[in-house]
Amino acid sequence: EAGVTQFPSHSVIEKGQTVTLRCDPISGHDNLYWYRRVMGKEIKFLLHFVKESKQDESGMPNNRFLAERTGGTYSTLKVQPAELEDSGVYFCASSNGLAGVWEQYFGPGTRLTVT
Amino acid sequence: AQSVTQLDSHVSVSEGTPVLLRCNYSSSYSPSLFWYVQHPNKGLQLLLKYTSAATLVKGINGFEAEFKKSETSFHLTKPSAHMSDAAEYFCVVSGRNNDMRFGAGTRLTVKP
Numbered sequence: 001e002a003g004v005t006q007f008p009s010h011s012v013i014e015k016g017q018t019v020t021l022r023c024d025p026i027s028g029h030d031n032l033y034w035y036r037r038v039m040g041k042e043i044k045f046l047l048h049f050v051k052e053s054k055q056d057e058s059g060m061p062n063n064r065f066l067a068e069r070t071g072g073t074y075s076t077l078k079v080q081p082a083e084l085e086d087s088g089v090y091f092c093a094s095s096n097g098l099a100g101v102w103e104q105y106f107g108p109g110t111r112l113t114v115t
Numbered sequence: 116a117q118s119v120t121q122l123d124s125h126v127s128v129s130e131g132t133p134v135l136l137r138c139n140y141s142s143s144y145s146p147s148l149f150w151y152v153q154h155p156n157k158g159l160q161l162l163l164k165y166t167s168a169a170t171l172v173k174g175i176n177g178f179e180a181e182f183k184k185s186e187t188s189f190h191l192t193k194p195s196a197h198m199s200d201a202a203e204y205f206c207v208v209s210g211r212n213n214d215m216r217f218g219a220g221t222r223l224t225v226k227p
Contacts (some may be wrong), residue, residue: 043205
């Protein structure tokens with residue numbers, strides 16, 4: 001079974017540009033999460049999808065970030081326009097249920113560098 | 116609100132000696148707690164989880180952790196470190212919607 005995959009693995013863009021990160025969860029997992037780790041800080045929750053619906057987006061830092069999960073399969077996270085403080089590693093995770101506590105499976109992350 | 120504090124940002128041990136990575140938690144209800152490990156250029160991998168069953172939890176690669184409610188702790192231990200254990204370790208508490216609240220991470224160095 002394939003794990004969670006993320007693309008690209010690394011992106012370098014200039015301030016003001018747009019970047020789109022992609023996450024493919026494990027097949028059949030309804031829950032998809034985005035997290036971010038900025039330099040020197042802890043990994044922080046951004047948002048949670050259940051299928052194609054946003055269950056919780058309380059961690060999204062501002063309206064320059066837009067997450068979508070059309071069709072309830074893969075998800076994209078767009079940053080537009082990117083700022084220097086957006087640099088960090090963006091993780092995606094998926095799990096297969098809400099009842100109880102379900103293990104989240106993490107992807108390798110996308111390292112975003114904004115110059 | 117749920118949160119975790121990892122008490123050491125960096126731990127260094129010699130190969131073959133015990134490992135202790137410390138974690139304290141704060142939770143307004145009975146928490147679910149996890150330890151994840153990240154090796155360089157790899158994704159986060161679950162080591163073990165506590166979900167209100169046995170307080171001593173055994174995980175992969177010889178790691179275990181003990182949930183101590185009186186001390187609000189969930190320290191990770193291993194009797195004998197191996198070179199391949201060198202990585203960054205994260206203590207995590209699960210929020211109400213199963214979103215994870217991470218500690219700042221502890222980087223483990225294993226010396227030959």
